[in-house]
Amino acid sequence: MPILEVKNLSKRFAEHDVTALDNVSFQVNEGETLGILGESGSGKSTLAKILMGFLNPDRGDIYFSGKNKQIIFQDPLLSLDPKMRVEAILKEPFQIKKISDKHFLGKKIRELLSLVELPEAFLTRYPAELSGGECQRVAIARALSQDPDLLICDEPVSALDLLTQAQILNLFLKLQKNRRLSLIFISHDLKVIHHMSDQVLILKSGRVCERDDPYAQELLANKLSPSYNN
Amino acid sequence: MGGSTHPIESPMKQLAKAWILLMLCAAILAPFFLAHKASEMNFLNALTAPSLKHWMGTDSLGRDLLSRVLWGASVSLGVGFLAVACSVILGVMIGSIAGYGGKWWDRLLMGFSDVMLCFPVFFLILAVIAMLGPGVWKVALIIGATSWMSTARLIRAEIFSLKEREFVLAARGFGAGRFWILQRHLIPNALSPVLVNAVLSFSAAVLMESGLSFLGIGVQPPTPSWGNILMDGKATLGVAWWLLFFPGMMIFLTVLSINTLGENESHRN
Numbered sequence: 195m196p197i198l199e200v201k202n203l204s205k206r207f208a209e210h211d212v213t214a215l216d217n218v219s220f221q222v223n224e225g226e227t228l229g230i231l232g233e234s235g236s237g238k239s240t241l242a243k244i245l246m247g248f249l250n251p252d253r254g255d256i257y258f259s260g261k262n263k264q265i266i267f268q269d270p271l272l273s274l275d276p277k278m279r280v281e282a283i284l285k286e287p288f289q290i291k292k293i294s295d296k297h298f299l300g301k302k303i304r305e306l307l308s309l310v311e312l313p314e315a316f317l318t319r320y321p322a323e324l325s326g327g328e329c330q331r332v333a334i335a336r337a338l339s340q341d342p343d344l345l346i347c348d349e350p351v352s353a354l355d356l357l358t359q360a361q362i363l364n365l366f367l368k369l370q371k372n373r374r375l376s377l378i379f380i381s382h383d384l385k386v387i388h389h390m391s392d393q394v395l396i397l398k399s400g401r402v403c404e405r406d407d408p409y410a411q412e413l414l415a416n417k418l419s420p421s422y423n424n
Numbered sequence: 425m426g427g428s429t430h431p432i433e434s435p436m437k438q439l440a441k442a443w444i445l446l447m448l449c450a451a452i453l454a455p456f457f458l459a460h461k462a463s464e465m466n467f468l469n470a471l472t473a474p475s476l477k478h479w480m481g482t483d484s485l486g487r488d489l490l491s492r493v494l495w496g497a498s499v500s501l502g503v504g505f506l507a508v509a510c511s512v513i514l515g516v517m518i519g520s521i522a523g524y525g526g527k528w529w530d531r532l533l534m535g536f537s538d539v540m541l542c543f544p545v546f547f548l549i550l551a552v553i554a555m556l557g558p559g560v561w562k563v564a565l566i567i568g569a570t571s572w573m574s575t576a577r578l579i580r581a582e583i584f585s586l587k588e589r590e591f592v593l594a595a596r597g598f599g600a601g602r603f604w605i606l607q608r609h610l611i612p613n614a615l616s617p618v619l620v621n622a623v624l625s626f627s628a629a630v631l632m633e634s635g636l637s638f639l640g641i642g643v644q645p646p647t648p649s650w651g652n653i654l655m656d657g658k659a660t661l662g663v664a665w666w667l668l669f670f671p672g673m674m675i676f677l678t679v680l681s682i683n684t685l686g687e688n689e690s691h692r693n
Contacts, residue, residue: 248593265597273590277612286608287598333594340598 196221196259197344197376198245203254205240205400214240215251216400222344227370227377229391231384237400238380239268242348245378260343260376268349270329274321280332281317287339306335310365327358334365338373346378351386363389440681447678451498458491463646471664481666483656492648493670499649500630501678503564507629510568512622515575516615520606522576523583534580537573545570549636558641560649567629574625575618582614623686627679634675650675 198221205215214237222228232238243249245256246265267273274283284303293299307314310331321329330350337345347366351359363386369375379390387394396403396410403410433441466486474481480489522533552566586592587610595605630650636642637651645652650671657667 243593246593246597248596265594267590267594269590273594275591275609275613286595286600290595290598290600290604336594 195224196257197224198222198260198263198378199255199257200245201255201257203241203244203251203256205237205244205249205251213400215244218254218397218400218402220395220402222376222378223392224343224376225370225374226392227379227390229387229394230378230380230397231382231387231394232380232397233382235399236397238382238397239348240400241397242346242378242380245346258344262340262342263344263346264337264340264342265346265348266330266333266337266350269353270326270333270350271321273333274329276321278320279317280319280321280324283321283332284317284336284339287336302339306339309338309369310335325358326354327362330354330358330362331365334362334369338369341373342375344376344378346380348380349382350379352381352383359386366390436684440684443677443681444685447497447501447674450494451501454491454494454498458495461488461491463487471660473664474666480670481664483653483667484660484664489653489666489670492653493650493674496648496650496653496671497674497678499560499643499647500633500651500675503560503567503633503643503649504626504630506561506564507567507571507633508622508626510565511572511625511629512575512618514569515572516579516611516618518572519576519579519614520583520611523580524587524602524606524610530580533576537576540570541573543570546632546635549632550641553636553641558636558644560643560647563633563636563642564629567632571625571629574621578617578621579611579614582617583610586610586613620686623682627682627686630675630682631679 200221201219203215203218204213206213218237218241220228230238230241240249242265244251246263278286281303284306285299288294288299288302303317304314307316312328312331312335316324316328316332321332324332334350345366350366351362354362366377366379367390370377377390379387381387396407398407398409464487466482469478469482469486470484472478472482472486478488478490480493483489483492518533518537522530522537525533548570549566552570553562556562556566583606587605592605592609595609600608633642633649634651634654637649638655640652640655643649643652645656653671654668654675657664657671660667
């Protein structure tokens, strides 16, 4: 059963004379992971921004049958406000929804931290005092605070070192299994996509490449790196 | 953020800090202790040179110049503070709306700011005072209302660079409205350069007040300000150098100290 269906999505940036997306269609099933693979400039991040509603498409339709979707960004440090402590960062989504009950917020924030395996001592820290992996865990906890059924991960591990990458990827898999999350996993790294995805969509210059396309065949012929195996 | 280490402060910066602290103490305490002494006239003592009894001498009405200069600190610094507060509040509001309100607001407000920048501010202030009449608070508010443009431009430029950052997009993803994003994320992150600019504007406001009061259209006697003490002194320049030297040194040292601290902050940012 699809939780997200995208039909004929197109987006052009007239000022730069660039077609970012050209007739892109796909669907994501409940509890599954769609990997989106593509080089820099293939339209992956534009697609993520359109799916989140940050950009409007020129054409096409998006059908989302879930309750909530959230996004995880590539640079973990940039995705957290540098002037806010971790506690304020995690409280913010609730405060936006006008939930301010102290007891409830305290309990919820402790739950979120334990979900992403961070100690409570981190609550008083600023993002600049955390490592890249720890920042990304805070960003994931913040996204999970809204109980999303779809998580769009826009290159969430490409700014991290190999060991941290593996830890964060395994965290995603664990969360997906426990919470029946659907994931859209965007990456330029074939090994990461192989490790995470149930289906793979390949983007090239804003267009979807079919499996029999020579570019897609060349990409998919690569072997999976053992370092990402559970 | 937490981990930064502070280098040893230069002697110049330490002196500047000490001077500002001294002037702030004078500004806060002088009205309580010196109001009477500063306005007490004694014609027998008029225009006496600095001595042990009157460290800075006396003016043409025999008033103790040290008391007047210290009381003047509270007026001059008060005007500077109010003027800067007014210009920062206006600048942050106008810059935020221009930076995050969309193209139409940006064009309108930045066009208005360009028009304001085209006026020679000093003459604009003269014209407004000619209409409204002189007075301490009016001078402060007028200086503030005519010096918000650089703050507005700084805030707008910062907001332009911040508004597509991931943490702002993340807040949008949680359903945050424009006002929420502006006051929780954009303004706090855009404020550092504005605060440096505010320190430098503070010294400009003190100078502006002195200039206006020197011309007789700022702070009105008998309330002393550094500017109007200078103005009183110009009539007796040939016989009483101290009436120009001490208030002049106060303005010079205070503006220099504020600029030194402001420069230091701008290097740190």
